[in-house]
Amino acid sequence: MPRLRADAKTKLIADVPLFAGLSKRELAQVAAIADEIDVRAGRVLIREGDPGREFFVLLEGEAELSQRGRVLKKRTPGDFFGEMALVSKRPRNATVTTTTPARALVISERDFRSLLQRSPTIALKVLTAFVERLPPEEE
Numbered sequence: 239m240p241r242l243r244a245d246a247k248t249k250l251i252a253d254v255p256l257f258a259g260l261s262k263r264e265l266a267q268v269a270a271i272a273d274e275i276d277v278r279a280g281r282v283l284i285r286e287g288d289p290g291r292e293f294f295v296l297l298e299g300e301a302e303l304s305q306r307g308r309v310l311k312k313r314t315p316g317d318f319f320g321e322m323a324l325v326s327k328r329p330r331n332a333t334v335t336t337t338t339p340a341r342a343l344v345i346s347e348r349d350f351r352s353l354l355q356r357s358p359t360i361a362l363k364v365l366t367a368f369v370e371r372l373p374p375e376e377e
Contacts, residue, residue: 242297242343247272250295250343256321259363267357271349277340283319284334290323291347299340305332312337324350325368 242250247269251257257268274297277283283294286305301313310332313319319334324347354361 241274244269247343250297250316253316254295254318254321256324256364256367258367260360264357264360264363267353267360268345268350271353272343272345275342275344277336277342279336279338279340281336281340282333283336283342284330284332286331286333287329290320290326290328290330293320293324293345293347293350294318294334295343297341297343299336299338301334301336301340303332303334322368323347325364 244266248262248265251269251272252260252265257265260268272295277299279299283301284290295318296313296315298315301317302309303311303313303319313334319332320330322328323330324345354364
């Protein structure tokens with residue numbers, strides 16, 4: 239399968255709510271640090287309780303999201319997971335395991351943090367999107 243062109247990566251990244259406020263140029267900077275990976279069926283991409291070190295966008299194949307051993311959702315191409323790990327140091331709240339061979343975009347926490355240090359504008363927009371996704375506080 240041919241690799242994605244830069245503009246296709248950028249379009250996928252643009253669909254992630256955490257990056258909703260970014261300009262096309264900023265989205266391209268995020269896409270530039272995204273690597274494509276091929277994974278076999280049965281591979282655990284994210285394990286509940288582990289520290290978050292990367293974020294994924296599923297390109298092909300399927301995966302299951304589970305908590306405490308119970309399958310909650312199926313993940314299909316275009317779905318993403320692990321984005322909160324890019325901002326927060328909290329442990330993973332679910333496990334994601336491929337159920338078929340799959341391809342995904344992956345962004346490491348290290349590369350993402352480096353990008354945020356180089357671009358305070360991206361950092362501020364991501365932080366704003368992150369806060370907007372938090373549950374409302376009770377008064």
